[in-house]
Amino acid sequence: MAWKHSPVIPKTPLSVAQSAHQKSIRNEIHSTVPSQALMLRLYRNMVRIRAFETAVLENAKSGASLAIHPYTGQEAVSTGVCSALRRQDKVVTNHRPFGHFISKGGSMNGLMAELYGKSNGVCKGLGGEMNLSEPEIGFLMSDMIVGACITIATGAALKEKMDKTKNAVVCFFGEAASANGAFHEGLMMASLWGLPILYVCENNGYSTNTPWPEFLSNDIVAPRVAGYGMKNTVVDGTDVIGVRQRTEEALWQIRSGRGPCFIEAIVKRIGPHKQELVDSRLEDERRIARMGDPLKIFRSQLMEERILNDSIDFRMKAEANAEVEEAIKFAEKGQRLTSEEAQRFVYSI
Amino acid sequence: MLTIRLVEDELQRLCLTGEASDLHFSKGQEAISVGVCSELRPTDYMVTHQRTISPAIARGFPMNPFMAEILGKATGLNKGLAGEMHIRNPELRFMFSFQLVGTCASVAAGLAWAVKYYKKEDNIVAVFLGDAATSNAQFHEGMNLAAVRRVPLLVVVEDNHLAGNIRPEFYLPAPIEKRFESFGMPVSKADGNKVDKVMDAARTCIDEVRAKGSPAALILDTTRLSWHKQGQRDVRPQAELDVLAERDPLLYEERRIGIDEELKSTLTKTIEKEIADAVDYARKSPIPKMPRLEA
Secondary structure, eight states: OOOOOOOSOOOOHHHHHHHHHHHHHHTTOOOOOOOHHHHHHHHHHHHHHHHHHHHHHHHHHHTSSOOOOOOTTOHHHHHHHHHTSOTTSEEEEOSOOHHHHHHTTOOHHHHHHHHTTOTTSTTTTSSTTTSOOBGGGTEEEEOOSTTHHHHHHHHHHHHHHHTTOOOOEEEEEEGGGGGSHHHHHHHHHHHHHTOOEEEEEEEOSEETTEEGGGTOSSSOSHHHHGGGTOEEEEEETTOHHHHHHHHHHHHHHHHTTOOOEEEEEEOOOOSOSSTTSOOOSOHHHHHHHHHTOHHHHHHHHHHHTTSSOHHHHHHHHHHHHHHHHHHHHHHHHSOOOOHHHHHTTOOOO | OHHHHHHHHHHHHHHHHTSSOOOOOOTTOHHHHHHHHHHSOTTSEEEEOSOOHHHHHHTTOOHHHHHHHHTTOTTSTTTTSSTTTTOOBGGGTEEEEOSSTTHHHHHHHHHHHHHHHTSOOSOOEEEEEETGGGGSHHHHHHHHHHHHHTOOEEEEEEEOSOBTTBOGGGTOSSOHHHHHHHTTOOEEEEETTOHHHHHHHHHHHHHHHHHHOSOEEEEEEOOOOSOSBTTBOOOSOHHHHHHHHTTOHHHHHHHHHTOOHHHHHHHHHHHHHHHHHHHHHHHHSOOOOOOOOOO
């Protein structure tokens, strides 16, 4: 056998090392490292949520639309979680649903018209802020009763399991909801039946204006979840990439039939609990909350890595604002339902 | 314990003749009520679950009105209107008993709050509940409140590993103690079928609760030798019941103190006479008049 000299240059040690690295972590880590394009998409989504809310807060002052529960300061959570979801995955949320709705791919037009109470809104102007539903994009519902969304989402997950789909259900709620009995029963049933559900607790440390020591025995909820035999992680809720990676890992576990997961995202609420409601926190505390603004943090990170520059940033913001303005026009064009029309949607009295 | 067992046997006979309604018996779980109640002060408060016969007798209810109440007569403690599952006796600070599983936890937390912050007494509240009740939402809310407000509450879990006829794998995803630990409550465990062990554990817990004024949990492993309730057949195989019968708390206590047959038969006779008198008293009593409900 003649030995043949190969003219091909052997693989560079770097790529060998990289592929070995990839192989070795493939079985351990079930999250992906986001590319530049993905990071820009995440940033764009956060900018859109912020632009929408800023406009809605302004509109509500003039009385054109309803006063809302602002999501300012928590955008990274919904963006990170929903970016890891598929379209057919379901989302059930609480009384602060805009971020989740927009992140899940809901149309801003329909949402704005809903806030204006017009018939071209997602729920024909009947749901308002806190009772949104758009099943086509997998946004099952938002529920204003604190804690109620947990049991509802658990039921939705039971349906997915009985139908043997590979879909996951995501339930968003605040840490105050964990003092509610629905939390206990919902998580327990999900754990017993191994339901495909991801619970995301957005822990902002306040129930309206009540600080956590008044209603919780410990400042984070995750240790309590261990009592249900459920996998749980705590993540910084201002770190959108961290949230996304934890979500991907949790979804891998859920989709492979290993039962429910729990993610607790520690966030700071920048705005008041609800527009027009007094925020009784000290100015210092609000300043700290503003300093932890996830949008600012992510922007400066992207700038530093030269993924984002001023012109892209400016363009994104302009686009988002244009989208919001179009949504306002769309909402203003719509008509309110007459009472006869509205009664068609009443199922029982 | 002997009294409880004999009363329950008598009541079971009455159930079969139709004089008493379908009762929840605590056969096999007597040691818990006896052990814990003997360590409580007379001024401490009690809230219990639906198996009230054992804690009620352990707390020292007078036999005649108690029997009349269970048989639904007007001379009963609560005028025959409460029956077995809602019986209460505020004089003995046996405050409430609840048929709804888990309800007792939140009520007891509220009671303990009142005791500490409004009455400012050093009394504690002892709440008895089953292992299945810890899966209820009210338990969660009650424990959260108790932990946040630091109220003097002793939670006694009678862990009989059954909810009706259902096994724990269908209602408990993780061990019970983890639930208490997640609220930052100290947990102690003991064998609930050995009355001396129960007393030791209860004494430590009660002292701790009283001293610190904060809640604690006592998980007592026990066995249910009777059906969940009269009229709801047990689905456990006979072989399992035979094994469990060896853990009978009464048997253990008899062996431990080495009671002789003579004393036992004398005691039995005395108690049986008392029970027979109580049943007679109840039989002679009138049934309660229905209060007129006005809209």
